[in-house]
Amino acid sequence: MPHAEPLSPARPSAPFLQKPAVRVIWPFVVGAAAILVGFLLSNTLPGYFVYLAISAVIAAIAIMGLGVVTGSAGMIALCQLTFAAIGAWIVALMNIWHAPGGFIVWLILGALVAGVAGILVGLPALRLRGVNLAVVTLGFAAAADVTLVQIQFPGSADAISVDRPAMFSNDKKFFFLSIIVLVVCALIVFFLQRSRWGASWKAVAFSERGTAAAGQSVQAAKLTAFAISAALGGVAGGLLAGQVQLPFAASFTPLQSLALYVLAIMSGAHLIDMAVFGGILWVLVPELLKRWNVPQDWGFVIFGVLGVQALTSGTSLGQGIRNLVWKRQDRKTASAALSALPPDAADGAEEIRTTTTATIDPALLTGEPVLSVEHLTVEFGALKALDDVSFSVPEASIMGLIGPNGAGKSTFVDAISGFLPKHGGRVLLGGRDLAGLSPTRRARLGLRRTFQQDRVPPLLTVGAYVRFVARRRLSTADIDETLAFFGCPPARARLSSVDVGTRRLVEVAAAVLAGPRLLILDEPAAGLSHDEHLALAARLRELPQRYGVALIIIEHDLDLVRSVCPMLTVLNFGQVLATGPQDEVLANPDVIKAYMGETELLS
Ligand code: ADP
Numbered sequence: 358m359p360h361a362e363p364l365s366p367a368r369p370s371a372p373f374l375q376k377p378a379v380r381v382i383w384p385f386v387v388g389a390a391a392i393l394v395g396f397l398l399s400n401t402l403p404g405y406f407v408y409l410a411i412s413a414v415i416a417a418i419a420i421m422g423l424g425v426v427t428g429s430a431g432m433i434a435l436c437q438l439t440f441a442a443i444g445a446w447i448v449a450l451m452n453i454w455h456a457p458g459g460f461i462v463w464l465i466l467g468a469l470v471a472g473v474a475g476i477l478v479g480l481p482a483l484r485l486r487g488v489n490l491a492v493v494t495l496g497f498a499a500a501a502d503v504t505l506v507q508i509q510f511p512g513s514a515d516a517i518s519v520d521r522p523a524m525f526s527n528d529k530k531f532f533f534l535s536i537i538v539l540v541v542c543a544l545i546v547f548f549l550q551r552s553r554w555g556a557s558w559k560a561v562a563f564s565e566r567g568t569a570a571a572g573q574s575v576q577a578a579k580l581t582a583f584a585i586s587a588a589l590g591g592v593a594g595g596l597l598a599g600q601v602q603l604p605f606a607a608s609f610t611p612l613q614s615l616a617l618y619v620l621a622i623m624s625g626a627h628l629i630d631m632a633v634f635g636g637i638l639w640v641l642v643p644e645l646l647k648r649w650n651v652p653q654d655w656g657f658v659i660f661g662v663l664g665v666q667a668l669t670s671g672t673s674l675g676q677g678i679r680n681l682v683w684k685r686q687d688r689k690t691a692s693a694a695l696s697a698l699p700p701d702a703a704d705g706a707e708e709i710r711t712t713t714t715a716t717i718d719p720a721l722l723t724g725e726p727v728l729s730v731e732h733l734t735v736e737f738g739a740l741k742a743l744d745d746v747s748f749s750v751p752e753a754s755i756m757g758l759i760g761p762n763g764a765g766k767s768t769f770v771d772a773i774s775g776f777l778p779k780h781g782g783r784v785l786l787g788g789r790d791l792a793g794l795s796p797t798r799r800a801r802l803g804l805r806r807t808f809q810q811d812r813v814p815p816l817l818t819v820g821a822y823v824r825f826v827a828r829r830r831l832s833t834a835d836i837d838e839t840l841a842f843f844g845c846p847p848a849r850a851r852l853s854s855v856d857v858g859t860r861r862l863v864e865v866a867a868a869v870l871a872g873p874r875l876l877i878l879d880e881p882a883a884g885l886s887h888d889e890h891l892a893l894a895a896r897l898r899e900l901p902q903r904y905g906v907a908l909i910i911i912e913h914d915l916d917l918v919r920s921v922c923p924m925l926t927v928l929n930f931g932q933v934l935a936t937g938p939q940d941e942v943l944a945n946p947d948v949i950k951a952y953m954g955e956t957e958l959l960s
């Protein structure tokens with residue numbers, strides 16, 4: 358963004374520099390080790406167990422897909438084995454056509470077709486949530502099941518078995534192939550989970566509004582999750598076709614999709630190792646039941662009970678195991694957050710106490726306004742939450758927006774940032790009319806906001822969240838520097854391990870790193886202690902010079918407003934009581950009257 362000044366280099370004291378090279382290499386090391394183990398197992402396991410092991414690998418890949426759509430993106434998809442059936446069907450079709458490329462190419466083709474089907478099934482997810490989405494996906498699974506029973510798999514009537522690759526023709530070798538496919542899928546998922554897409558999945562699961570406000574399309578986040586998940590389902594199905602060689606519809610029923618979903622929830626499948634664990638359970642539980650002469654359908658009951666446990670406690674088995682391992686480190690980063698306030702924050706706090714009034718460079722007042730609001734009106738039924746609101750914010754200045762509870766401040770932020778499209782009047786950003794633009798578009802144009810409620814997705818690390826929100830290339834040094842500036846925890850800290858007040862600081866830091874023209878902060882100090890509050894205020898005052906951003910700050914503490922905001926707008930019952938330079942606004946008789954009793958304002 359042209360508006361942000363270059364960030365100054367990281368403070369040498371920043372204690373949390375990462376070693377990216379090591380981070381990129383270790384997944385490949387683990388993958389190579391897994392392939393080696395797979396090779397050893399394929400040569401040592403007895404034949405019967407080899408067949409079970411292939412089934413476990415196939416289930417693990419399908420569950421990994423559910424880990425994306427459900428575990429990360431938080432959507433219920435009860436048709437994973439339908440995508441598997443599509444993958445298997447394509448492989449069977451290519452097989453009877455003797456299509457060029459052989460099994461591996463057919464497998465990839467099956468994944469692609471399943472991925473497209475995933476996007477089609479995901480379209481309703483743009484409007485539906487929760488149970489409604491569950492019903493739609495289960496309905497799709499049921500319809501596909503009926504269809505599959507009718508049309509059967511290509512070649513099944515003539516018992517044409519699927520050709521395995523010559524190199525992997527027997528079960529042992531095919532097991533080794535399936536391990537290689539699993540490792541490739543796991544690496545793809547691993548890096549996707551850490552990419553912008555992965556961040557968007559975790560963001561959309563937590564808050565669609567927060568996602569849109571970060572300039573990320575909510576639709577794209579949901580559809581990519583569905584596509585990747587379905588493609589993995591397709592790979593699983595294609596492998597299954599190679600395993601059984603004569604696939605049939607009974608392997609892909611809606612009931613099994615449901616059981617797989619429960620298993621994914623239970624094992625915490627957004628973690629790759631837990632998806633593999635889930636795949637093993639998928640095979641192990643029915644196998645044990647068989648050995649103990651218990652009907653295998655009881656497996657569904659066991660999965661169901663564990664799934665209910667995971668859903669009600671909010672912690673999956675996998676997450677539980679992870680928590681045990683990570684507990685100590687989490688505590689460390691959480692306390693680091695509190696001690697990470699910049700060393701000079703105390704000075705800033707002192708400054709706040711002694712400086713009573715923020716001043717403004719008069720040149721700014723004559724410049725082109727970054728935001729112009731003209732006759733903005735928002736009605737909720739009979740209630741006029743905003744009534745003919747007009748004011749403007751000069752470039753790189755700080756406007757305080759104050760008013761009693763219910764005055765319409767949050768409604769104002771929602772209307773400006775595109776969340777209330779049906780408003781009267783006009784909103785201009787740098788002279789451009791924002792009418793009809795989505796929150797995502799507005800964020801990309803440089804209009805950023807934070808929320809009064811917590812909208813920071815807990816599944817991400819601080820660094821991943823900041824990169825996701827910033828939407829531009831940032832060096833580790835830039836990120837560390839700004840995090841330190843705001844007193845945020847280090848980039849590697851997990852957001853789930855820091856308190857809400859600190860998460861809101863991270864939200865502000867991330868929005869600033871996006872290099873916006875205008876940043877609207879809706880009560881950014883809520884949840885902070887008094888000292889942190891003062892330290893934050895000192896930081897906010899520096900933002901226009903430091904990052905070239907104009908601010909609108911909604912805040913209740915009038916002392917803080919006075920010391921930070923040279924410009925003020927007062928809202929009351931949805932109307933502007935006064936707007937302009939702070940001293941003029943505070944001297945306005947209407948404002949004094951509305952704030953009667955608030956002696957600190959009058960003094
Ligand atoms: P503030 O942020 O200044 O406390 P709000 O903007 O949240 O005030 O609310 C302004 C008024 O609009 C309040 O009377 C509130 O009850 C009402 N309001 C806010 N959002 C809605 C909504 N979605 N539906 C109906 N009324 C709303």
Ligand code: MG
Binds near residue numbers: 766
């Ligand atoms: Mg509010």
